Amino acid sequence: MLGFSALELARLQFAFTVSFHIIFPAITIGLASFLVVLEALWLIRKKTVYLELFDFWSKIFAVNFGMGVVSGLVLAYEFGTNWSGFSQFAGAVTGPLLTYEVLTAFFLEAGFLGVMLFGRQKVGPGLHMFATAMVALGTLISTTWILASNSWMQTPQGFEIINGRVVPTDWLAVIFNPSFPYRLAHMTLAAYLSTALFVGAGAAWHLLRGHSTPAIRKMLSMALWMLLFVAPIQMFVGDAHGLNTLKYQPAKIAAIEGHWENDPGATSLPLIAFGIPDMAAEETKYAIEIPYLGSLILTHTLHGKIPGLKEFAPEDRPNSTIIFFTFRIMVGLGICMLLLGAWGAYLRWRGKLYESKWFLIFALCMGPAGLIAVLAGWITTEVGRQPWVVYGILRTQDAASNHSALTLSITLIMFIVIYFFVFGTGIAFMLKMVAQGPKEFGDDGPPHAAGQVGRPSRPLSAAPDNIDPTPVHRTSEV
Numbered sequence: 001m002l003g004f005s006a007l008e009l010a011r012l013q014f015a016f017t018v019s020f021h022i023i024f025p026a027i028t029i030g031l032a033s034f035l036v037v038l039e040a041l042w043l044i045r046k047k048t049v050y051l052e053l054f055d056f057w058s059k060i061f062a063v064n065f066g067m068g069v070v071s072g073l074v075l076a077y078e079f080g081t082n083w084s085g086f087s088q089f090a091g092a093v094t095g096p097l098l099t100y101e102v103l104t105a106f107f108l109e110a111g112f113l114g115v116m117l118f119g120r121q122k123v124g125p126g127l128h129m130f131a132t133a134m135v136a137l138g139t140l141i142s143t144t145w146i147l148a149s150n151s152w153m154q155t156p157q158g159f160e161i162i163n164g165r166v167v168p169t170d171w172l173a174v175i176f177n178p179s180f181p182y183r184l185a186h187m188t189l190a191a192y193l194s195t196a197l198f199v200g201a202g203a204a205w206h207l208l209r210g211h212s213t214p215a216i217r218k219m220l221s222m223a224l225w226m227l228l229f230v231a232p233i234q235m236f237v238g239d240a241h242g243l244n245t246l247k248y249q250p251a252k253i254a255a256i257e258g259h260w261e262n263d264p265g266a267t268s269l270p271l272i273a274f275g276i277p278d279m280a281a282e283e284t285k286y287a288i289e290i291p292y293l294g295s296l297i298l299t300h301t302l303h304g305k306i307p308g309l310k311e312f313a314p315e316d317r318p319n320s321t322i323i324f325f326t327f328r329i330m331v332g333l334g335i336c337m338l339l340l341g342a343w344g345a346y347l348r349w350r351g352k353l354y355e356s357k358w359f360l361i362f363a364l365c366m367g368p369a370g371l372i373a374v375l376a377g378w379i380t381t382e383v384g385r386q387p388w389v390v391y392g393i394l395r396t397q398d399a400a401s402n403h404s405a406l407t408l409s410i411t412l413i414m415f416i417v418i419y420f421f422v423f424g425t426g427i428a429f430m431l432k433m434v435a436q437g438p439k440e441f442g443d444d445g446p447p448h449a450a451g452q453v454g455r456p457s458r459p460l461s462a463a464p465d466n467i468d469p470t471p472v473h474r475t476s477e478v
Contacts, residue, residue: 009408010082010400013415015382017074020419022378023371024068029143029188030195031061032136035116037222039132043125052215056438057199060430062117065109067426071419082408086389086399090166093159093174094149101145109138140188147187151180153390154381155248161393178248182241183381189234190377193337194370196226200340201367202434204360215438217354220363224348227341235334239297246298246306249391252384254309255320256327257294258284261308268303269294274328277320282310284320315387323380330376333369340366 004012035054042050076098079087087094115123115131123131158173159166168174200223206216246253254260258277259269271293275284295304309317340363347353385391389399 004405004409006403006405006408007397007400009405009412010403011396013408013412014075014078014082015379016412017071017078017415017419019375019378020423021068021071021075022374024064024071025139025143026191026194026371026374027064027198028061028068029139029191030193030198031057031064032132032139033192034195034199034222035061036129036133036136039129043129049214049218052438052440053219056215058117060433062113063426063430063433065113067423071423074415082401082403083389083399084401086394088165089394089399090153090390092166093152093168096168097145097149097152097175101142101149105138105142105145108141109135112138143188143191144184147184148175148177148180151183152177154183154385155179156390156393166390166393179241179244182237182244185237186234186241186377187374189230189237190370190374192226192230193234194374196223196230197337197340197366197368197370199223200227201364204363204367205435206437207354208357208360208364211437212354213437213440215440219438220354221348224341224344224353227337228345229341231334231337231341235338238334242298243300249384250307251309251312251316252318252323253298254307254312255318255384256323256380257298257306258287258320258324259294259306259308260284261310262305268292269298269305271297275324277324279317279319279321284324318384318386323384326376326379326383330373330380333373333376336366336369337373 035058038050038054038057041047042054079094112131112134115128116135119131120128152174155178156166157177158170158175159168161167199219203216203220203223206213207220242253255277258272258275260282262269268291270289270291272284273288273290275287277284292302294306295302298304298306309320343359343362344353347356347359353359387396388394389396
């Protein structure tokens, strides 16, 4: 297929399937915590606007949760089918960690999801709030185990290699490996920001169409508060993560920066704002440099330096051409998030938050920005780890199964067709739900759901049977 080797096709297949999967957990993590906040505010303030938003976003959460579960199952099979060498070598570590994720997180989410979606009229408000909190906790526990496993692959510790296989010797060192805290915080905050942008874009879409209801305004307001406070925190966490990566994976940082060698006569390291890294020529062409800024960002001094890519063997270098740009996409979108939050705060102060057309257009355009940044960050992390699956221990070429390029080409094409059909349909359905908008309950709250007895407890059954993309809340018509 297009001249790719079997190894390259195996990597492309996993990259494609995990890229589809990662967007759903990112929204699931953020929406689950958002639902906890909404229900808590409803119980404390007794304002129906919070219950309207909870009812609205819980249905979207159910659809997203279902797609996340289905897309995640494929990845577990791929470890065995395409990466059997990795499973045989490191299964003693990754297997238990993923099992813990199922036992502690997925069972917790599945156990309380039905109560959260269908149990409002069947249990008391306190128990329903508890169920919602347990679902949110389950998403965070799931994130913890998944990031522990992936972080161990980035910075492995707490093991010995016996007879060519990894044997854990210290589970605390395995789980709390050097990059784990930074990557867990970075991913969790990224999920919150992605959800805030998604929610804010939905509100902006309705406001641009003239549907300025209390629920819609509250959606935008809460999303912008999240951006205003979390986006700057994410910048600090990202900086700490970068320093940790420089310590344990210096080749990755050199590739991200397009930095090939240190000039013996230079007293500082410039930041390459733009350029085109050329792996064959071992240089970054058309480089636009900002003096001293590289030293300041990477070492927090004006005269610090980092190893250049030429200090590493050619076979141990990550592909700088890819991660140089994906990293800048992630950072650029992060700056746009900061700008959106600051602009929103200014308009809130001026009392024009819900009327500024250009601001609402910007908020709408930023809707997918969080998910794009997550994908760009994931590509930076994973491609930057190459040519290793377990950094410094197991090479990617030794982890792959013995499949032909033809076999992997056929399965990759099948995945592309099926994924775009199944998940494309699901995403379109979810966006139609967003376009419908939250329903107004009135001062007395939602009508009593007397007909809920015997309703199925499947996640997708929380979604309405018919979706009318025309919003419920309309302005007066002539």
